[in-house]
Amino acid sequence: MAQEEKAADLSGTIRFVLEIDKLKSVLRKVRPVGEDRYENTAEHSWQIALFALSLAQTLRLPIDVSRTVAMLLVHDIGEIDAGDKFVFAQDGWKEQKAAELRAVERITGLAPEVAAGFLLGLWKEFDAGETPESRFAKAIDRCMPVLLNLSNEGGSWLENGVPYERVIGRVGPEVESGCPELWNYLSQELKEARRKGYFAAPTS
Amino acid sequence: MAQEEKAADLSGTIRFVLEIDKLKSVLRKVRPVGEDRYENTAEHSWQIALFALSLAQTLRLPIDVSRTVAMLLVHDIGEIDAGDKFVFAQDGWKEQKAAELRAVERITGLAPEVAAGFLLGLWKEFDAGETPESRFAKAIDRCMPVLLNLSNEGGSWLENGVPYERVIGRVGPEVESGCPELWNYLSQELKEARRKGYFAAPTS
Helix, strand or coil: CHHHHHHHHHHHHHHHHHHHHHHHHCECCCCCCCCCCCCEHHHHHHHHHHHHHHHHHHCCCCCCHHHHHHHHHHCCCCHHHHCCCCCCCCCCHHHHHHHHHHHHHHHHCCCCHHHHHHHHHHHHHHHHCCCHHHHHHHHHHHHHHHHHHHHCCCHHHHHCCCEHHHHHHHHHHHHHHHCHHHHHHHHHHHHHHHHHCCCECCCC | CHHHHHHHHHHHHHHHHHHHHHHHHCECCCCCCCCCCCCEHHHHHHHHHHHHHHHHHHCCCCCCHHHHHHHHHHCCCCHHHHCCCCCCCCCCHHHHHHHHHHHHHHHHCCCCHHHHHHHHHHHHHHHHCCCHHHHHHHHHHHHHHHHHHHHCCCHHHHHCCCEHHHHHHHHHHHHHHHCHHHHHHHHHHHHHHHHHCCCECCCC
């Protein structure tokens, strides 16, 4: 019986792992550096997990970075059902979050209970943004597409008519709250980028 | 001065994070489930990190799974310079590993010393495969393309003329050593797949 239970648990875990494969087909609005295609949410999740890991080492942050990394691996899987929503969209965020939560419950529910509860807990902690680990995770998640757009000389900002002020307003508070040193760096880069014309003209 | 050092450290970390962006363009031989395109190494690294995280929970493994996850995030970045090598290639592995190590030293070297040493240490621990955490990481890394090929009714095995026996010989030892329960499951699935004709005919 213990053997049978173990096999059933493995089947469930593997159903989960194959279901999340679909995240490789969810496209975001940002492109990898120098590439024509959009990046997908799976590769984005990898990059920010490794970003968090290395930055926490660099800054010797007194947080449990493995929790941050785990959150970043999970935080977007709801997009499998709900799709990616452009960060500069003005409304519909409440509905998006509700749809993502339903999706995360469905997808983690494929895994055995102990894993499902753990994964759902990570998603909820990230979403709530009340712990230092989740605030750091949000800072990294917000910062990464900015770094890609800076490298792509404006990238999705120019493509989608996003002015400097909207980037500052949308990205600034979460990056600054989760990692002030990172915001200190990024805000300088953003000012320089404005000088270079990487943003759309402000809408009056 | 402390402020300037911090800024320099941040620049280095971000150079590293933008350099690893190139892993999104390294293609493997396996396709996401039901997709025409090949998967890239960045999205693969995400999937196996989350696979390890959920499976360790499921099996309540007495290991430091955050170390496994960190290794899996880093273990393939050498492919940015060295390219992906098909797992069933018969030779050239020593040269491939040497090229990957040079690449990992170059790429992690973009980050500040404390982060570079940490990341390189992860890569070396994975490569050596002497700790339970790295053996579990190798098991997951070997298992994942097998699961994708099973879901794709043979996938890269049929495309590349790989017989059942070669899969067992190449995948079995590392999966079994790193996670016996996983091998128990996978070896049954592989037998069933042989019955269904998912492999190339054995070469005599």
